Amino acid sequence: MNNPHQPPPFLPNADPAGGNPAGAGWVGADAERPGGDSLGAGEVGVGEIGVVAAVEAAMIAIRRRQTRRTFAVESGGPDPVQEVLDAIEAAAPDPLGVNGVAAALGVDQPRASKLTAAAVAAGLVRREADQTDGRRTNLVLTPTGRAQLDTVHAYRRAHFATAMNTWTPEERSTFATLLTRFTTALTP
Structure with a gap:
């Protein structure tokens, strides 16, 4: 079982930039890893690592803006x-x-x-x-x-x-x- 407080596992030969050299593009519990093994709940396929990283980056940007309470300060x-x-x-x-x-x-x-x-x-x-x-x-x-x-x-x-x-x-x-x-x- 995956720990929700840890990043998803990177699989062998996965491109950390989000590319998927094998072209598998698998994600979610209904998908399969290359070789036919099913993914567990919460596991992310190599084709989705870039998507998840983009979501993480967006959430960090939002959090930084919230931490500064930018909207509250800008609105007076x-x-x-x-x-x-x-x-x-x-x-x-x-x-x-x-x-x-x-x-x-x-x-x-x-x-x-x-x-x-x-x-x-x-x-x-x-x-x-x-x-x-x-x-x-x-x-x-x-x-x-x-x-x-x-x-x-x-x-x-x-x-x-x-x-x-x-x-x-x-x-x-x-x-x-x-x-x-x-x-x-x-x-x-």
Whole structure:
């Protein structure tokens, strides 16, 4: 069984640049390796290594841009505070507290608390007592916070639309479907 955290195996005589000198072009559990052996689930054939490498490169580029919070900054939003707004929005309709922000952002509780305090100070989030558990405090978007999220969403969507403006409606639809399937499959 393949480890999902390791790259797919490179097969003997595979061209790491993605070429397939044998011309086999096999991929997936229904395909066969040269010689008739079936591929296991998650294994990638030599003809697909270049495709997978291209996806990896694109994902790295996306991740670097997200790490810099480029869209939030370019649209006028405060950089680290945008992460808190995104986490609160993603958790809806469930309530989210500081510990939930920490988990969503993959940071420790003190860092999440600092980011949350900045969002509260900026008037984008307010703290609200949890009605089911008096020991908990939930974070709620203010109208200003909702407006900030709407601005960032509009900015992102405009950039995405520009990037796809030469695509046909069918290509856009296919891309949306496949990207959604891809990101869903990556979710643990």
